[in-house]
Amino acid sequence: MSYENILGTIDFMESLRGKKATFLLALSNSKTYEIKGITQAGIPGFIHLTPTLDSEFVSLGEVRSLDGVAETPKGVPTPALITRAVHELKPFSKIELLDLGLEVKPKISHLSIYNFDLKPSSSIKNGSDINALDVFQKGLEFGKNYKSTDDYIILGESVPSGTTTANALVKALGYEVEGMFSSSFKNNPKDIKQEVIKSSLEAVRENDDIFTIIGKVADNMLIFNAGFLLGANANQTKIVLAGGTQMAAVLLLVNSIVKNMNGVYDSSNTALCTTSWVSKDENSNIKALLEQLDFKTDAYFATFDFELSSHPALKLYDQGEAKEGVGAGAALIYALINGLRKEDIIKKVESYLGV
Amino acid sequence: MSYENILGTIDFMESLRGKKATFLLALSNSKTYEIKGITQAGIPGFIHLTPTLDSEFVSLGEVRSLDGVAETPKGVPTPALITRAVHELKPFSKIELLDLGLEVKPKISHLSIYNFDLKPSSSIKNGSDINALDVFQKGLEFGKNYKSTDDYIILGESVPSGTTTANALVKALGYEVEGMFSSSFKNNPKDIKQEVIKSSLEAVRENDDIFTIIGKVADNMLIFNAGFLLGANANQTKIVLAGGTQMAAVLLLVNSIVKNMNGVYDSSNTALCTTSWVSKDENSNIKALLEQLDFKTDAYFATFDFELSSHPALKLYDQGEAKEGVGAGAALIYALINGLRKEDIIKKVESYLGV
Numbered sequence: 001m002s003y004e005n006i007l008g009t010i011d012f013m014e015s016l017r018g019k020k021a022t023f024l025l026a027l028s029n030s031k032t033y034e035i036k037g038i039t040q041a042g043i044p045g046f047i048h049l050t051p052t053l054d055s056e057f058v059s060l061g062e063v064r065s066l067d068g069v070a071e072t073p074k075g076v077p078t079p080a081l082i083t084r085a086v087h088e089l090k091p092f093s094k095i096e097l098l099d100l101g102l103e104v105k106p107k108i109s110h111l112s113i114y115n116f117d118l119k120p121s122s123s124i125k126n127g128s129d130i131n132a133l134d135v136f137q138k139g140l141e142f143g144k145n146y147k148s149t150d151d152y153i154i155l156g157e158s159v160p161s162g163t164t165t166a167n168a169l170v171k172a173l174g175y176e177v178e179g180m181f182s183s184s185f186k187n188n189p190k191d192i193k194q195e196v197i198k199s200s201l202e203a204v205r206e207n208d209d210i211f212t213i214i215g216k217v218a219d220n221m222l223i224f225n226a227g228f229l230l231g232a233n234a235n236q237t238k239i240v241l242a243g244g245t246q247m248a249a250v251l252l253l254v255n256s257i258v259k260n261m262n263g264v265y266d267s268s269n270t271a272l273c274t275t276s277w278v279s280k281d282e283n284s285n286i287k288a289l290l291e292q293l294d295f296k297t298d299a300y301f302a303t304f305d306f307e308l309s310s311h312p313a314l315k316l317y318d319q320g321e322a323k324e325g326v327g328a329g330a331a332l333i334y335a336l337i338n339g340l341r342k343e344d345i346i347k348k349v350e351s352y353l354g355v
Numbered sequence: 356m357s358y359e360n361i362l363g364t365i366d367f368m369e370s371l372r373g374k375k376a377t378f379l380l381a382l383s384n385s386k387t388y389e390i391k392g393i394t395q396a397g398i399p400g401f402i403h404l405t406p407t408l409d410s411e412f413v414s415l416g417e418v419r420s421l422d423g424v425a426e427t428p429k430g431v432p433t434p435a436l437i438t439r440a441v442h443e444l445k446p447f448s449k450i451e452l453l454d455l456g457l458e459v460k461p462k463i464s465h466l467s468i469y470n471f472d473l474k475p476s477s478s479i480k481n482g483s484d485i486n487a488l489d490v491f492q493k494g495l496e497f498g499k500n501y502k503s504t505d506d507y508i509i510l511g512e513s514v515p516s517g518t519t520t521a522n523a524l525v526k527a528l529g530y531e532v533e534g535m536f537s538s539s540f541k542n543n544p545k546d547i548k549q550e551v552i553k554s555s556l557e558a559v560r561e562n563d564d565i566f567t568i569i570g571k572v573a574d575n576m577l578i579f580n581a582g583f584l585l586g587a588n589a590n591q592t593k594i595v596l597a598g599g600t601q602m603a604a605v606l607l608l609v610n611s612i613v614k615n616m617n618g619v620y621d622s623s624n625t626a627l628c629t630t631s632w633v634s635k636d637e638n639s640n641i642k643a644l645l646e647q648l649d650f651k652t653d654a655y656f657a658t659f660d661f662e663l664s665s666h667p668a669l670k671l672y673d674q675g676e677a678k679e680g681v682g683a684g685a686a687l688i689y690a691l692i693n694g695l696r697k698e699d700i701i702k703k704v705e706s707y708l709g710v
Contacts, residue, residue: 059369060365061365061369062365087372088372088692088694089694090373090694091372091373091692091693091694092373093373093374094373094374109366109367110366110367110370110623111369111370
């Protein structure tokens with residue numbers, strides 16, 4: 001099988017078998033990454049470049065804003081390698097980039113990069129200081145007006161320290177979060193994270209309305225994507241949220257906003273896809289996050305790992321390092337429901353590592 | 356990698372990864388082919404049939420206007436085999452034929468063949484006697500009105516003795532040509548060619564305007580395609596010129612016409628794709644031709660050869676016989692950026708040769 005359910009049924013995903021997909025990549029920087037030890041998504045000293053480099057590699061197969069692909073300290077390469085391998089073997093109909101506040105713009109021409117005049121957000125430790133209503137409305141408008149010529153949209157992300165901001169946001173919205181949030185570290189640096197999250201929540205006041213809360217503890221990607229989902233949903237656009245706990249946080253944010261407006265979210269055109277590494281992670285629990293939604297959700301993970309590879313850097317994925325990002329899980333499911341074989345994907349990923 | 360740059364960057368081609376393409380094949384006869392030893396693009400005695408047979412084979416997988424595929428004397432089959440193999444493995448959205456003065460019409464129904472009331476042009480040796488303005492305007496109109504339903508157009512050609520006419524044209528326009536023009540011969544018959552070209556240029560008068568010059572030394576394909584490019588460019592239609600030095604000549608002609616009209620050509624929607632055999636040919640220099648353009652150009656060659664084949668006829672390609680034509684280079688890049696594997700293309704080509 002190509003994938004398994006985390007929640008829901010296989011029907012949504014089966015309806016997309018063989019269908020065409022647009023790949024949208026939401027890119028953002030949050031200064032939260034500057035907190036020492038909070039993330040390993042990138043090259044030490046250049047972590048702010050991670051979304052820029054990821055977008056270059058997925059779009060072009062090369063990085064331009066720095067030599068060498070973004071790697072974590074132990075040499076685990078970015079999941080962008082997986083998404084790119086899929087794009088080379090079974091291309092998405094198109095890749096488009098959403099600049100939701102990048103420190104460094106990708107050096108790419110001929111591909112659409114949507115600009116929303118957003119700046120990198122501040123560290124949540126001191127309040128992320130986002131004009132949440134503005135970011136949300138930009139997402140909503142974009143979602144309403146986005147005309148997809150494909151059967152569905154895969155919406156991925158690259159935001160260093162994004163699991164920390166997602167964790168903070170979900171907690172601030174009042175959901176259960178204990179033991180539920182993933183990290184790009186195998187040895188999840190919980191203490192530092194919990195400290196930062198605790199500190200960020202201290203800024204939230206009892207009488208804060210929902211957008212004030214969000215503006216203090218989130219990142220632009222989370223807020224924009226919640227708006228995008230609601231906007232696109234009005235057109236019955238099918239959207240696959242491509243990610244792990246961060247995309248679960250987007251759904252929980254949609255849930256809270258809709259509840260706050262006494263609305264109902266029709267989730268029949270929405271699903272979440274992630275990797276097996278996220279789904280099987282013992283330090284997080286994406287299922288428990290999604291079960292807190294008031295609407296039904298179809299969520300899946302790709303039945304893919306690097307067991308067939310002998311490359312040490314790729315073996316680390318199977319050991320729990322670098323679990324998701326840049327839409328890798330959804331890209332894998334897209335590949336597998338379009339007839340690609342695991343072996344070929346692995347070979348292509350290995351080819352980037354000089355095997 | 357699927358391709359490499361001759362000039363420019365990979366971005367244009369990466370933006371077409373996974374996208375749908377229309378394949379347009381521009382077909383023309385110039386009596387220049389009658390000069391003994393000037394071309395080996397076809398079967399001796401039937402070289403005038405080459406574009407007809409090529410178009411039948413690409414469109415249908417069989418030739419109807421003569422038994423057997425067009426071959427050169429040493430048994431090198433036409434590059435139409437490559438383009439057809441690609442079309443069978445990863446079909447173009449559609450193939451359409453442009454009859455720009457064929458001696459024999461292709462025997463094809465159900466496929467579009469555009470007719471422009473053009474006759475085969477005379478040998479350039481005595482002045483090709485083309486109403487260049489008429490041919491150019493037909494190309495311009497067609498380009499303006501051509502509504503592509505695909506993401507881009509691949510524009511290929513089949514014109515026996517076409518490198519000779521291209522060489523003459525580019526020289527007549529005042530560009531450097533020394534050592535830059537390819538030929539379908541491995542042992543490029545330079546002396547005969549140079550004689551013909553010299554003789555054709557003697558017809559050009561100092562006060563001739565640009566269309567008068569073109570009318571004396573070109574072929575219909577070169578002139579029509581220059582018009583087509585300019586017409587389609589007004590609609591921002593993305594066009595891949597599929598060919599080697601002949602298509603470089605089309606670009607140089609566009610360059611001269613635009614300069615002559617004190618205009619500027621926006622080349623952001625235009626690229627040239629060819630084969631590795633052209634790019635690596637020691638008897639020609641496509642890069643040096645393209646570097647004479649006043650506009651930026653993205654040009655690519657397919658990283659494809661027949662090293663993996665043991666068929667003697669195909670090995671000859673790698674030895675420099677039959678280098679390009681019928682859009683083979685662009686078809687290969689199209690195939691490779693749509694996930695096809697070299698091995699499968701080679702097998703398919705071999706299947707036409709009874710391996």
